Amino acid sequence: MPNLSYLRAINRALGDEMERDPAVFVMGEDIRLALTNTTIGLLDRFGEQRVIETPLSEQGFTNFATGAALAGQRPVVEYQIPFLLLLVIEQIANQANKVSLMSGGQASVPVTYLLPAAGWRPGWGAQHSDQPYSMFAHFGVKTVLPATPTDAYGLMTTAIRDDDPVVVFAPIAAHGIREDVVFADLAPVPLGVGRVHRAGSDVTVVAVGHLVHDALAVASELSDEISVEVFDPRTVYPFDWNGLAASLDKTGRLVVMDDSNRFCGLSAEILAAAAEQMHLVAPPKRVTRPDSAVLGCVPELDMTLQPTREQLAMTIRMVAKSGR
Amino acid sequence: MPDEKSVPDEKTGSLPEDLYRTIRLIRRFEERAIELVESGDIVSGIHPCIGQEAVAAGIGAALRRDDVMMANHRGHGHLLAKGSDPGRLLAEMAGRVTGVARGRGGSFHPSDFSVGVFGSTGTVGHGAPMAAGVAWALARAGTDRVAVSIFGDGAVNQGALLESLNLAALWHVPVLFVCENNLYATTLPVQTAVAGSITARAAAFGIPAATHDGMDAQVVLDATAAAVARARSGEGPAFLEFSTYRYEGHHTFERSVRLRYRDPAEVAQWRARDPMDLQGGRIPAGRRADIDAAVEVALDAAERFALDSPRPDPEDALAYLYSTGLRLRAGVVG
Numbered sequence: 232m233p234n235l236s237y238l239r240a241i242n243r244a245l246g247d248e249m250e251r252d253p254a255v256f257v258m259g260e261d262i263r264l265a266l267t268n269t270t271i272g273l274l275d276r277f278g279e280q281r282v283i284e285t286p287l288s289e290q291g292f293t294n295f296a297t298g299a300a301l302a303g304q305r306p307v308v309e310y311q312i313p314f315l316l317l318l319v320i321e322q323i324a325n326q327a328n329k330v331s332l333m334s335g336g337q338a339s340v341p342v343t344y345l346l347p348a349a350g351w352r353p354g355w356g357a358q359h360s361d362q363p364y365s366m367f368a369h370f371g372v373k374t375v376l377p378a379t380p381t382d383a384y385g386l387m388t389t390a391i392r393d394d395d396p397v398v399v400f401a402p403i404a405a406h407g408i409r410e411d412v413v414f415a416d417l418a419p420v421p422l423g424v425g426r427v428h429r430a431g432s433d434v435t436v437v438a439v440g441h442l443v444h445d446a447l448a449v450a451s452e453l454s455d456e457i458s459v460e461v462f463d464p465r466t467v468y469p470f471d472w473n474g475l476a477a478s479l480d481k482t483g484r485l486v487v488m489d490d491s492n493r494f495c496g497l498s499a500e501i502l503a504a505a506a507e508q509m510h511l512v513a514p515p516k517r518v519t520r521p522d523s524a525v526l527g528c529v530p531e532l533d534m535t536l537q538p539t540r541e542q543l544a545m546t547i548r549m550v551a552k553s554g555r
Numbered sequence: 556m557p558d559e560k561s562v563p564d565e566k567t568g569s570l571p572e573d574l575y576r577t578i579r580l581i582r583r584f585e586e587r588a589i590e591l592v593e594s595g596d597i598v599s600g601i602h603p604c605i606g607q608e609a610v611a612a613g614i615g616a617a618l619r620r621d622d623v624m625m626a627n628h629r630g631h632g633h634l635l636a637k638g639s640d641p642g643r644l645l646a647e648m649a650g651r652v653t654g655v656a657r658g659r660g661g662s663f664h665p666s667d668f669s670v671g672v673f674g675s676t677g678t679v680g681h682g683a684p685m686a687a688g689v690a691w692a693l694a695r696a697g698t699d700r701v702a703v704s705i706f707g708d709g710a711v712n713q714g715a716l717l718e719s720l721n722l723a724a725l726w727h728v729p730v731l732f733v734c735e736n737n738l739y740a741t742t743l744p745v746q747t748a749v750a751g752s753i754t755a756r757a758a759a760f761g762i763p764a765a766t767h768d769g770m771d772a773q774v775v776l777d778a779t780a781a782a783v784a785r786a787r788s789g790e791g792p793a794f795l796e797f798s799t800y801r802y803e804g805h806h807t808f809e810r811s812v813r814l815r816y817r818d819p820a821e822v823a824q825w826r827a828r829d830p831m832d833l834q835g836g837r838i839p840a841g842r843r844a845d846i847d848a849a850v851e852v853a854l855d856a857a858e859r860f861a862l863d864s865p866r867p868d869p870e871d872a873l874a875y876l877y878s879t880g881l882r883l884r885a886g887v888v889g
Contacts (some may be wrong), residue, residue: 280695285722286718286721286722286725288718288721288722290681290684290714290715290718291684291714291715291717291718291719291721291722292684292718292722293684294681294683294684294685294688294715294719295684295685295687295688295691295719295722296688297685297688298625298673298684298685298686298687298688298689298690298691298692298702299688299689299691299692300688301673301674301685301688301689301692302623302673302688302689302692302693302696303692303696304692304695321678321681322681322715325678326676326678326681326685330674331875331876331877331878332659332875332876333656333659333660333664333666333674334656334659334660334666334668334674334875335654335655335656335657335658335659335660335875336657336659336874336875336878337656337666337667337668338666338668338673338674339878341878371876371883373877373881393879394878394879395877395878395879395881423881469881472884
């Protein structure tokens, strides 16, 4: 059985979609040489007209992709470093994502924005380690954060086929995840549909991206004392509220593990929605980066700012004991 | 829909007459729109293009219907010159469901894909890279269609616009960059904002660039037609700067705010070279009167159509946000 890595899954999805639809092309920096591994082999297969190497002009080429999409193309735009998304938040949230509304439905912008190196890189400094998925969710931009190679393939495929802009975060910490797969079984994963990785009855842990694997490890570690359900929304926006509600109907207890900054981060919205509308028997808690955390360049300092398995285990125990 | 016969976009006369008709249509459309702002029917106010009509008219005449235009916040003239129905454009500005973009683009961000206007961004200068992307895709599809981005002098210091000049030149994109230099970015005089020159920016990327009289529609048409022909034949982008002037304020709010940043003598000097009178002087007086009358009839119908059109149902407030029909959660939990 083939063993598929996370980035190879994205690479495979990209290649399959380019094969399937001639309107799909990829543009970005250093993609001919596949610096981030997502475009390996694509130049040879599809040529320079579909693997577009760009100068360092992120605002320009992001809007360029919007234009190409308006004229019938399906661009995939790659950004090497998370903060580049801050440079183009206007182009994505205020331009591309508003075309459907501002045109009264005359047009759509089917662009996929791929961030293959999201999150912390040990020692790489303050401007290479952000994880700004909550920001796109705040603006209503469809945003996915796959945890496994299978989901990376499936969500990347769906993002490309979706008629609206979609941001795909591929956290660095998930790149090492591998999975035995049957290639013929790889399939699109719908947006807004979560996945229960592990069923449980005492506490629901919501985790996204690479943190799903931390949550699974902790759930396993605690299995003798607490039955933990691990719910992975897979899509940050639109969020699978029904999936979360179904899990909370069983457990009534919620812990969220989220690599966002705490203030106005994804976990804040999940806790608020659960508190307002769902079945809870104990106050929910979360394990996140601190408020507006800036991860610097000293690994041992950075580690203290990030959500850890130890914090999660402690929090699950607290929530399991609280309430009635 | 308005009476088709009332829409004055059939090319019935000579070229000078057609140019005059477009200028006259835009002028009177804007004057009536200002009245509708004052009556409260157009809530947003508008950015009037009165004084700049020759640029729109000349560009519109140089393009085919299937060419693409990215307009801007001062874009009513651009849409009319590209062939938008005046009634549907006015309905758009008045927030009616019969608008060119079902009322969701408004005066500031209208688009009309039926005539090739793909958008009007309010982020100054950012339509340029979009137009470049459109043009690149059109060429990639094997067509000879071109795209035009129209922006003001305020846009030429935007990084995204300069980036798009680089991309367009690098990739030989069939796009025209058109700068309507009306001397002011809102209140900021161009000479206090632009180092070097506007055309030198494009020239630095190897894009042919020249400045032309933007008050003379024939001059605009000739310059644009040459650039379009060049782009169609695969020779890449061009940059056109048109010297022009807006008679009104940046936005209709200036009618009450009365910002003082222009010398009345300067306004009078530009009004003396009025593009409508300039073009009107090139056609027989009788024809001019006929056209003027026809434009009034058409705009009477357009205004009736717009104001008689239904307003959107508040139930539909979240419609069109996503192409896939995704519905959002409401802001209040029941």
